[in-house]
Amino acid sequence: MxxxxxxxxxxxxxxxxxxLAAFPWxxxxxxxxxxxxxxxLGILAMSLDLLIGYTGxxxxxxxxxxxxxxxxxAIVTPETGPVSIWYALPVCLGGAALAALVIGWFSVxxxxxxxxxxxxxxxQMLYYFFNENMELGGSDGIFIFYKPSVAIGDFxxxxxxxxxxxxxxxxxxxxxxxxxxxxxxxxxxxxVLRGIKxxxxxxxxxxxxxxxxxxASFVIAGTIxxxxxxxxxxxxxxxxxxxLGWHKSGSIMMIVILGGIGTLWGxxxxxxxxxxxxxxxxxxxxxxxxxxxGFVIFVVLFLPRGxxxxxxxxxxxxTRAVSRASDKDAP
Amino acid sequence: MTSILQIKDLSKNFGGLAAVDAVTLxxxxxxxxAIIGPNGAGKTTLINLLSGDxxxxxxxxxxxxxxxxxxxxxxxxxxxxxRSYQKTNIFPSLSCLQNCWLAAQSRLRSSMRFFRPAxxxxxxxxxxxxxxxxxxxxxxxxxxxxxMSYGEQRQLEIGMMLATEPEVLLLDxxxxxxxxxxxxxxxxxxxxxxxxxxxxxIEHDMDAVFAVAEMLTVMVNGQVLxxxxxxxIRASKAVxxxxxxxxxxxxxx
Ligand SMILES: Nc1ncnc2c1ncn2[C@@H]1O[C@H](COP(=O)(O)OP(=O)(O)O)[C@@H](O)[C@H]1O
Ligand SMILES: [Mg+2]
Numbered sequence: 040m041x042x043x044x045x046x047x048x049x050x051x052x053x054x055x056x057x058x059l060a061a062f063p064w065x066x067x068x069x070x071x072x073x074x075x076x077x078x079x080l081g082i083l084a085m086s087l088d089l090l091i092g093y094t095g096x097x098x099x100x101x102x103x104x105x106x107x108x109x110x111x112x113a114i115v116t117p118e119t120g121p122v123s124i125w126y127a128l129p130v131c132l133g134g135a136a137l138a139a140l141v142i143g144w145f146s147v148x149x150x151x152x153x154x155x156x157x158x159x160x161x162x163q164m165l166y167y168f169f170n171e172n173m174e175l176g177g178s179d180g181i182f183i184f185y186k187p188s189v190a191i192g193d194f195x196x197x198x199x200x201x202x203x204x205x206x207x208x209x210x211x212x213x214x215x216x217x218x219x220x221x222x223x224x225x226x227x228x229x230x231v232l233r234g235i236k237x238x239x240x241x242x243x244x245x246x247x248x249x250x251x252x253x254x255a256s257f258v259i260a261g262t263i264x265x266x267x268x269x270x271x272x273x274x275x276x277x278x279x280x281x282x283l284g285w286h287k288s289g290s291i292m293m294i295v296i297l298g299g300i301g302t303l304w305g306x307x308x309x310x311x312x313x314x315x316x317x318x319x320x321x322x323x324x325x326x327x328x329x330x331x332x333g334f335v336i337f338v339v340l341f342l343p344r345g346x347x348x349x350x351x352x353x354x355x356x357x358t359r360a361v362s363r364a365s366d367k368d369a370p
Numbered sequence: 371m372t373s374i375l376q377i378k379d380l381s382k383n384f385g386g387l388a389a390v391d392a393v394t395l396x397x398x399x400x401x402x403x404a405i406i407g408p409n410g411a412g413k414t415t416l417i418n419l420l421s422g423d424x425x426x427x428x429x430x431x432x433x434x435x436x437x438x439x440x441x442x443x444x445x446x447x448x449x450x451x452x453r454s455y456q457k458t459n460i461f462p463s464l465s466c467l468q469n470c471w472l473a474a475q476s477r478l479r480s481s482m483r484f485f486r487p488a489x490x491x492x493x494x495x496x497x498x499x500x501x502x503x504x505x506x507x508x509x510x511x512x513x514x515x516x517x518m519s520y521g522e523q524r525q526l527e528i529g530m531m532l533a534t535e536p537e538v539l540l541l542d543x544x545x546x547x548x549x550x551x552x553x554x555x556x557x558x559x560x561x562x563x564x565x566x567x568x569x570x571x572i573e574h575d576m577d578a579v580f581a582v583a584e585m586l587t588v589m590v591n592g593q594v595l596x597x598x599x600x601x602x603i604r605a606s607k608a609v610x611x612x613x614x615x616x617x618x619x620x621x622x623x
Contacts (some may be wrong), residue, residue: 227481237461246447246476
């Protein structure tokens with residue numbers, strides 16, 4: 040028994056994953072669609088956590104990559120039929136990566152408040168570009184009439200238009216992105232990021248060109264953010280400037296804080312918490328943003344490691360309780 | 371003897387203050403060269419210039435004859451010049467092994483490695499463990515750095531420097547804050563290192579300085595007052611008057 044409880048956090052995560060995997064079987068289609076959106080938000084928030092929680096870069100313009108990739112999908116999708124994912128996905132990811140490379144090139148050499156302001160300024164520039172661009176629908180946004188096709192020749196592999204298929208496509212994406220980030224963070228690259236986050240000057244004195252590592256982290260995060268944007272645009276069928284405004288950037292940051300900075304899976308839990316709290320507060324009052332703000336302040340003050348920290352504390356408590364109980368059972 | 375590091379008319383101004391003022395010095399390969407002087411003399415600033423942490427206001431730094439004056443700290447570290455800090459500068463939330471691990475990892479050709487787990491790099495592990503052993507912290511391998519005594523953190527500071535396998539060691543008051551036992555250990559480590567490295571050592575503990583140094587430079591007010599062998603420094607009238615004073619009386623047999 041104690042083996043199973045060896046790490047209750049893992050148990051929690053596996054249960055949550057099993058529930059997510061089973062959900063389309065019993066969930067109403069409205070909620071299945073909602074969970075898809077939340078999982079996409081989770082991917083986006085995990086990519087921001089790579090910056091905030093693991094590199095020490097507090098980006099306030101992360102929605103830029105999300106929105107840019109979404110617009111790129113809108114641009115490459117013809118009005119007459121679907122675009123091939125083999126073409127659309129590299130364009131969306133490449134565009135986001137390139138934008139992250141340029142924005143990162145200027146921003147990661149700064150730190151603190153300057154970094155926050157520069158990332159915000161770049162994101163706002165993109166926002167106004169799409170907002171003023173009438174070819175792309177201006178502030179109304181632009182429709183994406185067909186979801187990308189996933190086919191080899193004439194053989195269709197997946198139909199992303201099918202709700203259940205798309206749900207699993209996003210769920211698998213979520214798992215793969217999490218696994219990819221974990222692998223990167225465990226590799227030598229991740230060790231350097233950790234050094235930068237704790238003490239950048241010392242990391243540099245040890246012989247690491249910290250600029251390059253921060254830039255690489257920024258590009259990886261931007262590309263994953265772009266992947267989330269690709270998924271969102273596919274899911275939504277419409278892209279508008281709101282997807283890259285500072286409201287959006289701020290809300291992703293709130294998700295990371297709610298879930299627990301520097302925990303990765305916390306970002307996904309934070310996305311669920313954010314959407315459900317928002318829903319709940321909206322039912323209570325029209326001034327729901329006040330409640331939301333109050334809640335975030337509460338978390339920052341009393342749960343510095345967010346919901347993930349709470350789960351981990353509870354898990355440590357369980358482990359101790361179980362080991363104490365088994366001590367008693369022992370002869 | 372060939373010089374490994376040369377500085378020529380090196381200056382560093384902070385506002386109107388000349389912390390280092392037209393200093394010219396040669397550091398010879400394989401020697402232990404100590405820099406002494408009162409607080410505020412500019413010793414730490416000189417080390418900061420050599421390590422690239424600060425940019426000089428004027429003057430040049432040559433390493434093996436090549437100009438490294440404007441190189442950033444990471445490039446200087448990669449050339450084989452390692453340093454330890456007077457004010458402890460470690461990764462407080464990491465264990466001793468993790469601190470040395472990152473230092474050792476810096477000698478991989480690149481750390482832009484994204485897939486193989488860091489733990490699988492056996493050469494990094496053995497370098498980190500060797501550094502821990504040399505600085506006397508093998509028993510503290512998995513202890514979080516911030517939970518150790520100040521003296522032990524100072525040892526870790528040296529261990530991290532060693533894990534980067536430098537040729538030239540810049541040591542800024544390595545003994546400061548250590549107990550007698552720790553200090554004795556570190557002095558014997560410095561002697562061992564002196565057999566195969568060039569050491570530039572700043573130290574207030576005169577016993578330690580005279581025990582290991584082969585060359586001595588006395589700095590006062592950002593300037594070099596005198597450079598010579600320990601015997602020459604002991605005999606120098608200028609040094610006696612300006613700085614060593616009573617301390618010297620004790621040292622002189
Ligand atoms: N970063 C800095 N900014 C301004 N003044 C500094 C700085 N670093 C050192 N100083 C000043 O330069 C002088 C030399 O300091 P330092 O090199 O630390 O001396 P030492 O190590 O010999 O005690 C001191 O007067 C100190 O206040
Ligand atoms: Mg000093």
